[in-house]
Amino acid sequence: MDKNTYIPEDFIEDVKCYLPEHLNLDDFIDHCQKPLRLSIRVNTLKMSIDEFELEAQKLGWQITPVPWCPEGFWITRSEEEQANLPIGNTALHLSGCIYVQEASSMLPPLALRSEIENIQTDHYAVLDMAAAPGSKTSQLCALMENKGLLVANEFSSSRLKVLAANMKRMGIANCALSHFDGKIFGDYMYECFDHIQLDAPCSGEGTVRKDASALKNWSIQSNVDISNVQKDLIRSAFLALKPGGSLVYSTCTLTPLENQQVCTFLLEEFAGAVEIIPLDNLFENANQATTSEGYLHVWPQIYDSEGFFIAKFKKISSVEHHNQQRKKGAFPFEPFAAKAHQAFSSYLKKQFKIKQLPGTLMQRDKELWLFPEKLEEVQNKIKYARLGIKVGSIHKNGVRLEHELATAFGHLAATNVHALSDKQATEYFQGKDVRLENPTNQTGEVILTLCGAPVGLGKWQKNKIKNNLPRDLIAQGQLITWV
Structure with a gap:
């Protein structure tokens, strides 16, 4: 029990007003003061579930499946390993094969799983309106299998940088990042998205198990103010x-102020054009957390998790909107010149035997970017912070590849691939050149892998591989090995 968890009396009195009859207040308080179980999600863009289970067995990790998420697992590690090597410094995490994610936060993307899996084309667009730090964003991209387009928006500039870094690590290729107050999307991108995830900014009452001070500034007035947003x-x-x-x-x-009442607002605002999609069958025993309306109201004691709320709606008809806006200014990209395009494609085939990259190559000044194919329809609706992935920098002698090309498409390479040992991986993620056990005659760029997944680029040199890891991704401290 974490006795440092702050739970205001006023908050407890408020909870009494809406705690479901089948739940107990003492159980709620007790679970709020218990530490969370460590949970991760396997990133299937880089590793299969079977491969993860084998790797976890080798590491001596005890894993328990999260019942609502096939890619989710609760993990128990030895006290020695836990103390000496945070999971964020393990090879599985550094390689992007796993994402540390609270189990109940895996639920919102799963509510869109059936829609995504039943789409018959790769030509579709999804919006994640409040995306950082990227757990649900990367989960959606994995469900989409890096196809279609995901617009990931984040209002906070500092959190946007974290989001971008996580997208690189996870090998995301079908994402466009934007940096706006989410209120603009209805005006500038009216009826543009096939599906939308809104994991809204909130008071965070359900997060006290991982943040003992989450309720420090709690008040009903703050609930009201946030609900208006x-x-x-x-x-x-x-x-x-x-x-x-x-x-x-x-x-x-x-609180219903930020949950049920916000949903009621939507139903009243667009009466006749919206219907609730009940979530009682989303997974086995989902009915234990289902409200009378069909929403999921996950209390910490139901599944031994964080508190969460999830609602799903279908737009059954178009609605009028008289305040549509248009972005001003020219689009700053142009198609990559045909001759240069051919030379770049030839280099990828020669160096890596990569036949083709999925998407459209576009140029901005001396930068070469790969856009998701769906992007064309919405690329000039708003100004994006990032579009697709940066695959190279253009020089007079050709294109110098960028880190993201390796993390997103390194799995396509058949030659000039080097599997890092734990020792070499430690050197690589600390920004050091990778020393080779034996001299090599190979030349040019090389894709580096860890746990079988691509993690970045280097350049062959006689006794080493020159490190090309971007400075903002260089890790500090102990990595991968421990004593």
Whole structure:
């Protein structure tokens, strides 16, 4: 029990007003003061579930499946390993094969799983309106198998940098990042998205198990103020959603002010054009957390998790919107010149035997970017912070490859691939050149892998591989090995 967890009396009195009859207040308080179980999600863009299970067995990790997420596992590590090597410094994490993610936070993307799996084309667009740090964003991209387009928006500039770094590590290739107040999407991208995830900013009442001070500034007035922001966001999301599309609204809070009442606002604002999709059959025993409306209201004691709320809606008809806006200014990219395109493709074939990259190559000044194919329809609707992935820098002698090409498409390479040992991986992630056991005659760029997954680029030199890891991704401290 974490006795440092701060739970205000006013908060407890408020909870009494809406705690479901089948749940016990003492159980709720007890679970709020228990540490969370460590959980991770396997990133299937880089590693299969079977491969992860084998790797976990080798490491001596005890794993328990998260019942609602096939890619999710609770993990128990030895006290010695846990103390000496944080999971974020393990090879599985550094390689992007796993993402440390609380089990209940895996639920919102899963509410869109059936829609994504049933799409018959790769030509579709999904919006993640409040994306950072990227757990649910990368989960959606994995469900999408890096196809289609995911627009990931984040209002906070500092959190946007974290989001971008996580997308690189996880090998995301079908993502465009934007940096706006989510209220603009309904105006500038009216009925552009096939499906939308809105994991709304909230008071975080459900996160006290990982943040003992989460309720430090709690007040009903703050709940009211945040709910007003949430109503603006969910209205914007519904306007940006195509007819026939699904909208998933979620928070990591418990109060109906930020949950049920925000949903009621949506239903009243767009009466006749929206319907609830019940989530009682989303997974086995989901009915234990299902409200009378069909929402999931996950209390910490139900599944021994964080508190969470998830609602799903379908847009059954178009709605009028008289305040649509258009972005001003020219689009700063142009198609990559045909001759240079041919030379670049020839180099990829010669060096790595990569036949073709999925997407469209575009140039901005001396930067070469690969856009998801769906992007063309929405690329000039708003100004993006990043579009697709940066695959290279253009020089007079050709294209120098960038880190993201390796993390997103390194699995396509058949030659000039080097599997890092634990020792070499430690050197690589600390920004050092990778020393080779034996001299090599190979030349040019090389894709580096860890746990079978591509993690970056280097350049062959006689006795080493020159490190090309971007400076903002260089790790400090102990990595991978421990004593």
